[in-house]
Amino acid sequence: MAFAFDYKIAAVLAMIFLVIYNLSLKTFFARGQDWRALIPFVAAGVLLAVAYFAYTYKEVHITTETTMLALVILGALALTTAFGWYSMAYGKVSVYAAILAISTPLTAFLAYYFIPNEELSTLQWAGVALGLVSIVLVTNG
Secondary structure (H helix, E strand, C coil), rough: CCCCHHHHHHHHHHHHHHHHHHHHHHHHHCCCCCCHHHHHHHHHHHHHHHHHHHHHHHHHHHHHHHHHHHHHHHHHHHHHHHHHHHHHCCCHHHHHHHHHHHHHHHHHHHHHHCCCCCCCHHHHHHHHHHHHHHHHHCCCC
8 A cells, every 4th residue: 555645754753752752761761650650551552463363464474584574673673672672761852863773774784685675875874874873973972
């Protein structure tokens, strides 16, 4: 299913929601909240996802590759969440965000080598390098 929605706008919206997520999570931990309070909300989200799958399962084509990629995606998401929450609970959000920002240029670099048709111009590579330099400056301050 394709939508007539610019992927760059979607990326900006994802970034905005990630900022809201990070600031809300840091506030959550800074006020002494217990992470286990989030479990029912995560469970509700999982139930909604399962319900959607059940509703549309005839359209879903599951292969061995799909299963392996899904396991990697969900495993990485779980570990990202666990380590991110730990970092938010015990560290500075500004340092956490700067270190997390390394994932952007690293993703661009690795995508160039591992995903077909992912190319960056010289100017875009310069932007990736500048991003890395800015991250180093912020985290060493």
